Amino acid sequence: APFLRILGIETSCDETAAAVVERDADGRSKVLSDVVLSQLDEHSAYGGVVPEIAARAHVEALDTLIDEALQRAGVSVRDVDAIAVTSGPGLIGGLLVGLMTGKAIAKAAGKPLYAVNHLEGHALTARLTDGLSFPYLMLLVSGGHTQLILVRGIGQYERWGTTIDDALGEAFDKTAKLLGLPYPGGPQVEEAAKKGNPDRFDFPRPLVGEKRLDFSFSGLKTAVRQTAADIAPLTEQDVADVCASFQRAISRTLKDRIGRGLQRFSAEFPHLDEEPALVVAGGVAANLEVRATLQALCDKYAFRFIAPPLRLCTDNAVMIAWAGLERMATGVAPDDLDVQPRSRW
Numbered sequence: 001a002p003f004l005r006i007l008g009i010e011t012s013c014d015e016t017a018a019a020v021v022e023r024d025a026d027g028r029s030k031v032l033s034d035v036v037l038s039q040l041d042e043h044s045a046y047g048g049v050v051p052e053i054a055a056r057a058h059v060e061a062l063d064t065l066i067d068e069a070l071q072r073a074g075v076s077v078r079d080v081d082a083i084a085v086t087s088g089p090g091l092i093g094g095l096l097v098g099l100m101t102g103k104a105i106a107k108a109a110g111k112p113l114y115a116v117n118h119l120e121g122h123a124l125t126a127r128l129t130d131g132l133s134f135p136y137l138m139l140l141v142s143g144g145h146t147q148l149i150l151v152r153g154i155g156q157y158e159r160w161g162t163t164i165d166d167a168l169g170e171a172f173d174k175t176a177k178l179l180g181l182p183y184p185g186g187p188q189v190e191e192a193a194k195k196g197n198p199d200r201f202d203f204p205r206p207l208v209g210e211k212r213l214d215f216s217f218s219g220l221k222t223a224v225r226q227t228a229a230d231i232a233p234l235t236e237q238d239v240a241d242v243c244a245s246f247q248r249a250i251s252r253t254l255k256d257r258i259g260r261g262l263q264r265f266s267a268e269f270p271h272l273d274e275e276p277a278l279v280v281a282g283g284v285a286a287n288l289e290v291r292a293t294l295q296a297l298c299d300k301y302a303f304r305f306i307a308p309p310l311r312l313c314t315d316n317a318v319m320i321a322w323a324g325l326e327r328m329a330t331g332v333a334p335d336d337l338d339v340q341p342r343s344r345w
């Protein structure tokens with residue numbers, strides 16, 4: 001394998017991030033630096049990400065962050081083989097900031113540019129952290145995405161399921177908001193649920209039992225809103241019970257949807273050399289009940305359950321550098337410098 005060192009840039013949502021990743025001639029990979037600046041404080045007062053604020057914050061932070069990533073890696077931009085930058089999907093303002101910066105560096109330093117799909121970054125992370133081989137299944141559950149993806153190879157992805165309305169993290173955030181809990185709501189709901197009774201409310205589990213592998217969470221949110229209105233004013237115990245019941249409904253939904261996905265994978269790939277694997281990514285992967293549910297499913301269907309360290313599960317630039325590295329290593333041609341951001345890629 002050729003020695004490769006890549007600078008990665010990520011600005012698609014509310015994290016500004018830069019990282020340097022390299023792979024030596026023996027195929028060993030190493031994260032040389034991993035810098036992430038969260039804009040959480042700027043957005044929390046609004047109960048969600050505000051695109052204009054995000055774009056401005058990226059502009060202000062990105063140059064310094066890239067310098068810091070290079071410095072921590074102990075390299076200069078001359079020492080990297082390529083620049084990898086997220087060019088979609090995401091908020092257009094942030095994508096523009098990252099891509100223009102990436103292009104400028106690539107042009108000035110005479111380095112190739114890889115325009116990376118953010119989802120590809122999430123999808124390939126497990127190969128960096130666990131040396132996973134293709135094919136495998138990946139469940140991405142974040143504030144913006146809920147997708148079950150078959151990862152066949154580099155550049156070969158098949159979407160088996162997606163949400164037809166809210167993302168799973170969004171459902172957590174909206175439920176928290178309805179209950180008067182602060183943003184981001186996922187960790188708050190999880191914490192409150194610990195003291196709650198998951199059997200008190202029987203919330204809907206949309207699409208459970210359906211053959212297609214899609215998700216839907218807006219009905220669940222509506223049910224929470226109705227319940228909260230019915231029993232208002234809510235005591236602390238009521239809030240805990242709603243959270244626990246909500247999480248129970250999520251778990252049951254995942255159990256059905258992902259269970260079907262694992263069975264489909266086994267049917268499609270009956271003769272793999274290794275045990276098949278399910279990889280989870282995205283902020284919701286921090287949720288212990290979600291993890292336990294996925295772990296139990298994997299035990300049941302004889303899958304390895306792979307959850308990369310949380311820092312690499314949520315948005316970061318290591319995964320973008322790594323995706324660029326994988327593409328370069330397999331001989332994928334770099335992108336033209338006139339490549340455009342794709343908000344809905």
Ligand code: KG4
Pocket residue numbers: 013014141142143144145168169170172173184185186187190282283284285286287288313314315
């Ligand atoms: O991957 P991520 O950090 O980035 C974006 O999507 O931007 O995911 C953030 C999402 C938020 O919706 C947050 O509420 C959710 O992940 N989340 C959780 C937990 N921690 C974060 N959801 C449920 N339980 C958690 N412990």
Ligand code: ZN
Pocket residue numbers: 118122142282314315
């Ligand atoms: Zn993401």
